Amino acid sequence: MRMPRRGLVIQARTRWLLVGLALLFSLVLLMYLLECAPQTDGNGSLPGVVGESMGKEYYQALLQEQEEHYQNRATSLKRQIAQLKQELQEMSDKLKSLQEKKSPKVNGMNYQGTKEQTSNDLLEFLHSQIDKAEVSVGAKLPSEYGVIPFESFTSMKVFQLEMGLTRHPEEKPVRKDKRDELVEVIEAGLEVINNPDEEDGQDEDDGVGDRQLYSENDFLEGYYRTERDKGTQYELFYKKMDGMEYRHVTLFRPFGPLMKVKSETVDISRSIINVIVPLAGRTEAFAQFMQNFRDVCIHQDKRVHLTVVYFGQDGLSEVKSIMESVARETDFHNYTLVSLNEEFNRGRGLDMGARAWEKGEVLMFFCDVDVYFTAEFLNSCRLNAEPGKKVFYPVVFSLYNPAIVYANQDIPPPVEQQLVHKKDSGFWRDFGFGMTCQYRTDFLTVGGFDLEVKGWGGEDVHLYRKYLHGELMVIRTPVPGLFHLWHEKHCADELTPEQYRMCIQSKAMNEASHSHLGMLVFRDEIEAHLRKQAYRTNSEAVG
Structure with missing residues (x-):
C-alpha cells in the first residue's frame, strides 16, 4: 500500500x-x-x-x-x-x-518506529525536561518500598540509607565527584536566590538595592534523589541566622546541566505543630519524653501544641501529673490530654488526637513516646510538608541496645551522649513509617488510619500506601535530628502472623549491629579462646 x-x-x-x-x-x-x-x-x-x-x-x-x-x-x-x-x-x-x-x-497506518x-x-x-523534574503525583507505586527516598545532606555531611557493610549512616562526602556535585548544587542555589529572574515575579518586590544576599554559610540542609529515567532532583533550604524566613530552591539535573525548577520564600514563623503521642502505661518513658519536649519545644521552638491520647486507667493520673508539673514550671498550657478507657490501638490514638484539634488547619507530627527530636527537626517538619501538596515521612535513626553498644563501660552514658550516627550505635529505620508530618486536612481527606488494624504495627503502612496512591508528593529521607530510643520490645501472642513477623523483625533489628550480634553469637568461642590464652600464659610463667 x-x-x-x-x-x-x-x-x-x-x-x-x-x-x-x-x-x-x-x-x-x-x-x-x-x-x-x-x-x-x-x-x-x-x-x-x-x-x-x-x-x-x-x-x-x-x-x-x-x-x-x-x-x-x-x-x-x-x-x-x-x-x-x-x-x-x-x-x-x-x-x-x-x-x-x-x-x-x-496516522491510522500500522507503521512502527518511523x-x-x-x-x-x-x-x-x-x-x-522541566515537566519531568518533580515526580510527585499519581505515582501508583506497588508498595511502600517503591518510592525512591531522598538522601539528606548539610555542607559538611551526607546522611545515607544505602550503607552495606562498608559505608556509614553519616559520612563526609569523601569522593571528589560527590563533594564537587554538592558544592556545585549549593552554589547554584545561591545563584538562583541572589540573582532572581525578572520573570519569576515572586522576587520583584525585593528592591535590588536592599536585597539581602545569601552565602554558603546560610545553607541549612538539602535533599536529593536520582530517578534513572529522568535525572536528579535537589531540594535546598537556606536561612539567615538573624531571620525567620527560609529560602527553598528546587533544582533538577536531567543527566546534563542543572536546570532551575522553582525558587520561593517559605515563612514558617507562624506554623504550629501539633505533636500527637498515643500512650498506654510506660510512665517512665513519658517522663523522659517530656524532658525532651520541655528542652526543645517549650524553651527553644515555642510553636508547638502537645496532644497525648492515653489508653486505660493504669498510670493515667501519673501522666496527668507529669503534664501539669511541666505546665506549672514553664507556664506552658498548649496541651491536650485525651483519655480512652479501652485497649491500646496506635492508629485509633493518632486518629483521635487529630480529630481532637478544633482550631482549623494544623500541621501534625505523629510521634511515639520513645522518640527524641531536635528543634532542627521541627523546622524540617514544617519545610517538607505542605497542605494539598506534600507529606513528610522522615527516616528515623534507631539506636541499638545500650547494654550491648556500651558493654565495655560500667554503665551506659546519658541519653544525650548516645545520640550519634555511628554504625555500631544505630541504623536508619527505613522499614518504619510511624513518624510523619502531614496536615490535618490531608490526613482526613485520605481517610486517616485503618481502624480495623488491632495491636502492634500495620496501621502506619496502610496510611503511607494511601498517600503513595494519592495526589500528594511523599518526601522520604533520613533526618539527623530524629532518634528512636531503644526499649525492650514484647511481641504479644494475640498478634496476627503478619504482625508477629513484623514485630520480631523489628525486635531483631533494634538489638545490635551486625558486628555486635556476631560477637554475641560467637561469645562462647571467644571466651574459650581467652581461657586457653590465660592457661598458656600461666603455664609459661610457672615453667
Missing part, C-alpha cells in the same frame, strides 16, 4: 528539519572548538627581547590584554549561541506544526 502524497511530503519535510537540527548542533560545537583553540600571538607566547626588557609590567599588561580578548570572544559566542537556540526553537515549532497537520489516514515517531521523541526531549 503506497503512502499518500501528502504524507510523503510531510515525511520529507520532517527529514530535512531533523537534518537542519543536526547541522545547528554541529555548528554550535564547531564554534565552541574554534573559540577554545589557543590563539597564536608571537609576542604573547614567546616574549623575546621585548619581554626581557619590559619585565613584570610587560607580562601583566599582556595578560590583561589577553583576558579582555577572551572576555569579548566569550560574550560574542554567548550571543551567537542564544541566536542559534532561538532558531532551533523556531524550527522545532515548525516541526511540531507539521506533525499536527498529518492526515488521519497516515521517522515521525523519532521526531515526536525529539520534541518530547526538547520540551518536557
